[in-house]
Amino acid sequence: MGTDSEGDIAGGCRGSGTDHFSGLPDHLLHSILLRLPGTADAARTSVLARRWHDVWAQLPELSLSTAQGHAAVDATLAAHSAPTVRRLEIKTPPQHNSSWWRRADIPTDRVSSWLDFASLHLAGELRLDIPYCTKATDEAKAEEIVLPLCERVTAIFLALCSQTMMQFRLPPAGVFSALATLGVANVCVDGQELEDVLCSRCPWLKQLVLYWITLRDGAHVPSIRSDSLERLEITASQFQRSTARQALVTTQAAIILQSPGTIFSGW
Numbered sequence: 415m416g417t418d419s420e421g422d423i424a425g426g427c428r429g430s431g432t433d434h435f436s437g438l439p440d441h442l443l444h445s446i447l448l449r450l451p452g453t454a455d456a457a458r459t460s461v462l463a464r465r466w467h468d469v470w471a472q473l474p475e476l477s478l479s480t481a482q483g484h485a486a487v488d489a490t491l492a493a494h495s496a497p498t499v500r501r502l503e504i505k506t507p508p509q510h511n512s513s514w515w516r517r518a519d520i521p522t523d524r525v526s527s528w529l530d531f532a533s534l535h536l537a538g539e540l541r542l543d544i545p546y547c548t549k550a551t552d553e554a555k556a557e558e559i560v561l562p563l564c565e566r567v568t569a570i571f572l573a574l575c576s577q578t579m580m581q582f583r584l585p586p587a588g589v590f591s592a593l594a595t596l597g598v599a600n601v602c603v604d605g606q607e608l609e610d611v612l613c614s615r616c617p618w619l620k621q622l623v624l625y626w627i628t629l630r631d632g633a634h635v636p637s638i639r640s641d642s643l644e645r646l647e648i649t650a651s652q653f654q655r656s657t658a659r660q661a662l663v664t665t666q667a668a669i670i671l672q673s674p675g676t677i678f679s680g681w
Contacts, residue, residue: 598623
């Protein structure tokens, strides 16, 4: 297929002036772009040739980093045009030259908007690794992140901040109808709300991991009751012992209790 000089660059065949890549079907181009380190790299291929302009925007998987700022994440999600995504990952890279508490200064309402995107478009796996997302002040108050109903999401992994209050925004009859795996680290929750979600809103939940979960002051200690749960792992959580005792009676899950010294190293 003959193309202009831009296509020659895309094809990597300057000698023949032929662009072999641009003639490939979209699903093969997607496979090529998914091998790049992240979605930002895939988006840069839009300058190679006219054929490549919107290819990245139809990718079935998105891997984003807050290294360029949360506005860059917003712009990428806004430009993405595929109706369904099978995997969404948003992470904050470690900054070894700064305080751990300043590792990410991401407004919690912005994080909630990313979760709204997942609720609308994701049919698969969600990974959100935004530790320490409150501002670096000694008087930082707990901020709220809202997890909306994600009816098509099969796995959720959230690593947030112990200063962050996670809440659920669910309609009266809404359920996480596809959710099989839930992992949550470093958040504060309302015990009664968490109990309601786990016991009556996740009918197919098989694996549950809770790492350094704290309860809102004076909150109800949740009791986990599930016929579907196969594996329950609780590490250094405020309600570790109480929940484990009740879970042994009310689920058939394998119970794994980690010591408080266990370090979270990612999902």
